[in-house]
Amino acid sequence: MNITIPQPEVKHLMSRATFGSGIKRLSLEAKQIYKEAEKINPLLSVTKPDVDQSDLRAMKSDPSRKQMVKELLNKSKQDLMKLNVDWVEKMISEPTLREKMTFFWHGHFACRTLIPYFAQQQNNILRESALGSFRDMLMAISKNPAMLQFLNNQQNRKDHPNENFAREVMELFTLGRGNYSEQDVKEAARAFTGWGFNVQGEYQFRQRQHDFSSKSFRGDSGSFTGEEILENILDDKKTARFITGKLFRYFVSDQTVPSALVEEWGDQFYASGYDIKKLLQVIFESKEFSLPANVGNRIKSPIDLLVGLMLHTNGKFENPQSIVFLERALGQIVFYPPNVSGWTSGRGWIDSTSLTFRVALPMLLFGGAETDFEASDDGDANGLGKEPKQKRKLHCNVDWASLAGQFTKTSSDETIANIESFLLARPTTLANRKYITRMAGATSDGAEFIKKAFIGFMSVPEYQLC
Amino acid sequence: MLATSGTLLVPQFLKAFEQQNRQNDSDRILIVLQLSGGNDGLNTIVPYRNDLYYKLRPSLSLSKEKILTASDELGFNPALGKFKELYDQGFVTVINNVGYPNPDRSHFRSMDIWQTGSQSNEYLSTGWIGRYLDSNCEGCGSHTAVEIDDSLSLALRGERVKGMAIKDPAKLYHATQSSFYKTVSENHSDEPTIEYLYKTMAETASNAQYIYDKSKVVKSTLEYPNTDFAKRLKTIAELIQSGIKTKVYYASLSGFDTHVRQAGQQERLLTTYSEAISTFVKDLKATGNFDRSLIMTFSEFGRRVEENASGGTDHGTANNLFLVGGKLKKPGFYNQTPDLKKLDQGDLIYEIDFRQVYSTVLKNWLNTNDASIINQSFPPLALV
Numbered sequence: 039m040n041i042t043i044p045q046p047e048v049k050h051l052m053s054r055a056t057f058g059s060g061i062k063r064l065s066l067e068a069k070q071i072y073k074e075a076e077k078i079n080p081l082l083s084v085t086k087p088d089v090d091q092s093d094l095r096a097m098k099s100d101p102s103r104k105q106m107v108k109e110l111l112n113k114s115k116q117d118l119m120k121l122n123v124d125w126v127e128k129m130i131s132e133p134t135l136r137e138k139m140t141f142f143w144h145g146h147f148a149c150r151t152l153i154p155y156f157a158q159q160q161n162n163i164l165r166e167s168a169l170g171s172f173r174d175m176l177m178a179i180s181k182n183p184a185m186l187q188f189l190n191n192q193q194n195r196k197d198h199p200n201e202n203f204a205r206e207v208m209e210l211f212t213l214g215r216g217n218y219s220e221q222d223v224k225e226a227a228r229a230f231t232g233w234g235f236n237v238q239g240e241y242q243f244r245q246r247q248h249d250f251s252s253k254s255f256r257g258d259s260g261s262f263t264g265e266e267i268l269e270n271i272l273d274d275k276k277t278a279r280f281i282t283g284k285l286f287r288y289f290v291s292d293q294t295v296p297s298a299l300v301e302e303w304g305d306q307f308y309a310s311g312y313d314i315k316k317l318l319q320v321i322f323e324s325k326e327f328s329l330p331a332n333v334g335n336r337i338k339s340p341i342d343l344l345v346g347l348m349l350h351t352n353g354k355f356e357n358p359q360s361i362v363f364l365e366r367a368l369g370q371i372v373f374y375p376p377n378v379s380g381w382t383s384g385r386g387w388i389d390s391t392s393l394t395f396r397v398a399l400p401m402l403l404f405g406g407a408e409t410d411f412e413a414s415d416d417g418d419a420n421g422l423g424k425e426p427k428q429k430r431k432l433h434c435n436v437d438w439a440s441l442a443g444q445f446t447k448t449s450s451d452e453t454i455a456n457i458e459s460f461l462l463a464r465p466t467t468l469a470n471r472k473y474i475t476r477m478a479g480a481t482s483d484g485a486e487f488i489k490k491a492f493i494g495f496m497s498v499p500e501y502q503l504c
Numbered sequence: 505m506l507a508t509s510g511t512l513l514v515p516q517f518l519k520a521f522e523q524q525n526r527q528n529d530s531d532r533i534l535i536v537l538q539l540s541g542g543n544d545g546l547n548t549i550v551p552y553r554n555d556l557y558y559k560l561r562p563s564l565s566l567s568k569e570k571i572l573t574a575s576d577e578l579g580f581n582p583a584l585g586k587f588k589e590l591y592d593q594g595f596v597t598v599i600n601n602v603g604y605p606n607p608d609r610s611h612f613r614s615m616d617i618w619q620t621g622s623q624s625n626e627y628l629s630t631g632w633i634g635r636y637l638d639s640n641c642e643g644c645g646s647h648t649a650v651e652i653d654d655s656l657s658l659a660l661r662g663e664r665v666k667g668m669a670i671k672d673p674a675k676l677y678h679a680t681q682s683s684f685y686k687t688v689s690e691n692h693s694d695e696p697t698i699e700y701l702y703k704t705m706a707e708t709a710s711n712a713q714y715i716y717d718k719s720k721v722v723k724s725t726l727e728y729p730n731t732d733f734a735k736r737l738k739t740i741a742e743l744i745q746s747g748i749k750t751k752v753y754y755a756s757l758s759g760f761d762t763h764v765r766q767a768g769q770q771e772r773l774l775t776t777y778s779e780a781i782s783t784f785v786k787d788l789k790a791t792g793n794f795d796r797s798l799i800m801t802f803s804e805f806g807r808r809v810e811e812n813a814s815g816g817t818d819h820g821t822a823n824n825l826f827l828v829g830g831k832l833k834k835p836g837f838y839n840q841t842p843d844l845k846k847l848d849q850g851d852l853i854y855e856i857d858f859r860q861v862y863s864t865v866l867k868n869w870l871n872t873n874d875a876s877i878i879n880q881s882f883p884p885l886a887l888v
Binding site for chain 2: 104150205210293334335336337367369376377378379382384385386388389390391392393394397398411412464466467469470473477494497498499500502503
């Protein structure tokens with residue numbers, strides 16, 4: 039009946055490499071994180087758009103066209119909401135290394151689209167190769183309609199090149215700034231001319247728009263295709279090191295990054311043919327990963343925080359739409375990154391207002407508090423829209439009695455210690471512990487004690503870290 | 505991390521000079537108003553003599569009879585009546601055609617560019633006001649830049665110092681006064697990141713208390729229009745009057761993304777803007793704060809010159825920017841009306857880089873080293 043808190047090193051691994059162990063996966067052993075990540079369950083929330091935009095175009099003078107466009111926009115807004123909620127719920131029900139990596143790549147290949155099916159399709163590409171080959175992933179993403187649309191490659195034509203995709207693929211996805219010239223961007227853009235997609239979400243190579251003439255790219259010349267440009271980029275170790283550095287900052291430490299080590303791991307990653315899983319194993323098994331200085335001091339992203347709260351309590355939202363409101367209030371809406379460079383990290387998440395909201399969050403979710411917090415509007419008429427202005431209840435249902443059965447020990451001090459070590463990556467201060475004990479101890483009811491202690495530990499700054 | 509901080513780039517003698525200067529003008533305030541969604545500048549300040557304007561906007565254009573004429577070429581949207589009164593009194597500078605090279609027509613990207621003060625192909629994680637805090641706000645607290653909102657915009661985020669978002673000073677104060685918040689925020693840790701969180705909590709509590717204590721006794725005697733935006737400006741006026749040491753205020757008005765049925769929607773929003781700012785200026789004057797205030801209004805982009813088929817306009821590029829204040833160097837129209845004959849894919853070509861406006865405001869109004877904040881040196885414009 040009583041739960042056993044995993045060893046510190048397993049707990050650390052679980053909280054970084056996955057969304058955490060939560061209540062249900064406490065007995066999981068370190069090596070099982072790879073096993074449970076093997077299964078690939080795609081996100082299947084929305085279906086292909088059944089209206090062809092060319093039909094709409096043909097209907098130009100038809101009076102019913104306006105109504106159809108309106109309905110289409112409404113439907114896509116609803117579908118985007120559904121997709122959003124479904125993915126976060128998936129992270130909660132499948133908090134595996136694969137899902138965590140899908141989320142990592144979602145931030146790396148940051149992209150927005152108004153077509154829900156495209157967004158889902160891209161998400162499934164990332165999930166599919168989340169632990170596979172970065173080479174395959176880059177190729178697939180580069181031909182993905184959502185990305186081609188987002189980075190304007192549909193407008194990249196022989197007689198009028200658009201450099202957006204060519205630039206970002208090098209600056210943000212592979213080589214990093216400083217490893218290519220402006221001329222390289224121009225030449226690469228020409229190689230990607232004609233890369234487009236149709237409304238069914240299929241990649242299409244438009245020969246007549248492709249520039250077949252010779253290009254000179256990073257010291258080589260030839261009539262390069264887009265694929266060859268990507269090969270050229272992947273054949274440079276700098277790409278492997280760039281990705282490795284980003285993974286190090288994501289999983290190990292965003293404070294101190296040992297460049298020689300990142301270079302060494304990057305070269306191994308390169309030599310393995312960009313095998314992501316192998317690189318992750320090297321990272322998780324390294325000395326650096328478990329250094330005390332790197333444990334329990336990574337600021338959780340809003341999604342980490344939100345998913346963690348659900349996993350720790352096994353809670354269920356009364357209204358799942360609350361998830362979208364919370365993402366917005368906390369500043370991280372999935373499928374809606376701020377720009378192509380992705381979300382901030384670490385201390386970037388913390389300001390006086392956001393931290394006040396973060397520490398009040400457990401009371402809002404589990405303590406019955408209300409909020410009239412209003413998430414700001416980005417002004418986009420096609421955006422997700424704004425929730426009605428009202429005091430909202432974000433109530434989450436939790437079976438506190440069942441948690442009491444799992445956490446209660448013979449003395450209240452032991453129970454408190456049990457809960458603290460379950461919820462926090464690093465112990466909180468003596469003063470805080472005493473305060474929470476006193477607050478929870480005011481009741482003789484077991485479930486109420488557990489509830490208050492949980493809310494207490496979830497509200498201290500240490501809970502912001504993993 | 506330290507090497508990138510702005511202060512290290514400023515030689516010591518300049519810093520001393522800055523500090524001296526700051527003492528002289530230490531009470532100056534900047535208020536930034538953001539029109540989110542892309543306000544249609546051409547129907548805000550109307551080039552009523554321009555045939556192309558009427559040709560490209562057969563249904564949306566405003567006739568000479570409707571607008572509030574201000575020069576031989578330009579007039580204000582009729583919804584801006586109160587704002588036009590400020591203009592007539594010499595309290596407004598309209599800068600036409602403000603933008604940046606290689607404009608981005610996406611809302612969030614262009615808003616990022618305006619808020620961070622970056623180039624269009626550059627991604628910065630700090631805002632221009634945030635970097636102002638970084639280089640001028642050693643130990644002076646988050647309340648130096650206050651946004652009237654529930655969450656903090658990128659514009660006010662610095663590397664080391666971030667501004668504060670406060671919708672209601674009393675609400676934030678009460679949130680940080682619970683016995684739990686107080687007990688917890690008094691703690692410390694040896695671990696730097698945890699200590700950072702404790703420190704942020706403690707500072708939030710003390711800033712919230714400072715602002716609340718100072719402002720709770722101040723109540724504006726003027727009646728503001730009954731809009732959310734006007735309420736935000738009222739809060740700013742009360743905070744200014746309270747004497748808190750805030751240098752920059754920030755507030756937004758949203759809804760300008762007028763792809764369909766623009767006329768009614770834009771008029772409603774401009775009325776909201778115009779009436780709110782008129783009362784706000786009246787308030788600042790009544791309390792003797794107008795001369796130390798400069799109000800800057802911008803939008804992330806203007807809109808396409810040609811109207812679309814839904815009675816609206818699509819995303820465009822350059823736009824007008826307003827400065828309101830009692831100490832303007834060149835009230836009226838700062839520069840010529842945009843050239844509608846010379847367009848780039850149907851959009852206006854910018855004439856003044858918005859970062860040059862920022863630089864001018866930083867240097868001439870806030871008396872700070874603008875080049876280290878804007879990352880590029882612009883000669884100041886004759887604005888303030």
